Amino acid sequence: MASGRIRSTRKLKQWMVEQVNSNQYPGLVWDDQNNSMFRIPWKHAGKQDFRSEEDAAIFKAWAKFKGKLKDGEKADPATWKTRLRCALNKSPEFEEVPDRSQLDISEPYKVYRIVPLSEQGRLVCSDKNKESSNKRKRKQSDSESETDEESPVKKLKEESLVVVEPIGQVSSSDSQGTEAAVISKEQYQTSLNEIHLNLKIETMPAVSLQPTVLPSMIITIFYAGKQVDQQKVDGPDVKIAARDSNSVGSSSIHCGMQRIWLPSEDCVTDSTKKAALSRLMTFLDRGIMLASNSNGLYAQRSCQGRVFWSGPCAPYSDQPNKLERLNSPVQLFDRKKFVQDLMLYRTSGGELPQHKITLCLGEEFPESDPNADKLVKIEVEQPWARQQLEEATGFRESLCLLQELASQSPLGEVTLNLYGFNPTLEL
Known part of the structure; x- marks a missing residue:
């Protein structure tokens, strides 16, 4: 009993x-x-x-x-x-x-x-x-x-189903097939000397009927440390500039390129910062152009106001990086390098690779305190990169679980028995 x-x-x-x-x-x-x-x-x-x-x-x-x-x-x-x-x-x-x-x-x-x-x-x-x-x-x-x-072994035995994150190479293709390892309660076996996991590999169809189309960029604007706007950009490029008297709304299409207007200084309540922001706006009318493609993120400064930036491609991590006014765009994010670093993280752990770019308008950045509230900061990211980071983190957590399982075995081993099938055959 x-x-x-x-x-x-x-x-x-x-x-x-x-x-x-x-x-x-x-x-x-x-x-x-x-x-x-x-x-x-x-x-x-x-x-x-x-x-x-x-x-x-x-x-x-x-x-x-x-x-x-x-x-x-x-x-x-x-x-x-x-x-x-x-x-x-x-x-x-x-x-x-x-x-x-x-x-x-x-x-x-x-x-x-x-x-x-x-x-x-x-x-x-x-x-x-x-x-x-x-x-x-x-x-x-x-x-x-x-x-x-x-024991994580006991935890798995109590659960009816555990899904392990995909193990595969990072790809930019939205239509790439995914694989998931499924551990069922009935398939789980234990012995005194070794842990056996019967895993079933489910291969999904390579082409989705309703593929998800991600925006090319997500742009978030901060005034004095407070988020005041966030925009999704579907096209390959966008221009961010101070609002002029003829602008309408927070974004518009100008000469085939989407344009995002910087919000009014009325978003800031502090009178000193509000006055400083108003003066800065007069130097930002020509704006900054951002472009996103399969190689990464690029920026080209046209405004008179100074622009500093930080990101994985920045020359310096502990001193200001100025975005000069050049005739050609500057690469701020290298997609190929990001994939290489992400694969290294998936296999070896360590720090996650950076994927966001930070632009600081009118003030040097980064400084000794990079988290200080700057007057105007703009964060730029490719949603694709964020998605890959989330998948990689899930994979590392699943790998950690398997390592914990191995530590419960006297031999320090986990045996994976893999069974593959195509779910489309069962429809």
């Missing part, structure tokens, strides 16, 4: 409470007066403003605490984050509170609740499963105690 039991993970709970109380990690704070819920920073590693030393600090600390981070090892924020997330989600002493989480803000966070001891009762499995579990425990060293994280 099944009976209830309470499983304790004192190491994780004690460690987590100590970290929240330490006030060492930005964004890791209590969410209520009773100290029963806490916020944990949850910024995506692919964001342009992601700061590894700050936004991934708590995840890195957990990796060190668990002995998963060795000296000289390459930084891998996505893997660190996955490990702590898995630990929190598998522990009966923590419960995520989605209603209190905020994931769509500039500094996103998740909220977790510390579950009281009286609510941690769980039903055990059948006597047969308990006996099997005891056999595996006897195989462990006498010096080992029960770990503070549930």
Whole structure:
């Protein structure tokens, strides 16, 4: 007869409470007066403003605490984050509170609740499963105690379906087929010496009936650190300029090229900054032209006002990069180099490659404090690049899961049995 039991993970709970109380990690704070819920920073590693030393600090600390981070090892924020997330989600002493989480803000966070001891009762499995579990425990060293994280193997067995992100090369083609590995509950097998995963590869049709057409660029405009406009550009090029007396609306088509007008200085409430912005606008009437193609992003400055920029192709990362007034455009984003760096990240981890370009009008950029509120900043990105970053991050998280599975096997191996089929044949 099944009976209830309470499983304790004192190491994780004690460690987590100590970290929240330490006030060492930005964004890791209590969410209520009773100290029963806490916020944990949850910024995506692919964001342009992601700061590894700050936004991934708590995840890195957990990796060190668990002995998963060795000296000289390459930084891998996505893997660190996955490990702590898995630990929190598998522990009966923590419960995520989605209603209190905020994931769509500039500094996103998740909220977790510390579950009281009286609510941690769980039903055990059948006597047969308990006996099997005891056999595996006897195989462990006498010096080992029960770990503070549930085995990812057990987690997979409890889930009916787990989808592993595609493993394949990054491609700019919207019609390229995708592959997904599906792990089903019935296909899962375990043994004392090795972990077996039966994976089924589903190959989708190469041509979609309704292909998704992404914009060529997304342009976001900030005044004094506040977003005042965002525009999607479908054409190959666009011109951003100060509004003149004949302009209508926030964007228009001018001589075959889309034009985006800089918003009025009325968006700024500070009188000093508003006056400075008004003066700057008189030097931006000729604007800046941006172009997007299969090679990357380009810019050509026509205005008299000074323009500085930062991005993956910038000559300097710690001093201002001026965009000169030249007769030919300057490449700000190299798509080929981005793909190479992204493939390296997928296979080896480390930092995500940059994909956003930042233009700063009238002020030097970057400086000692690149996050300072500049009068006018414009961020430019190719949506295609953002999509590739999200897929790569998902892949790294799936790879981390497989590595965790391998660590549960005494041989340190995971056997993947692959079965392929074409779903169109079943229609």
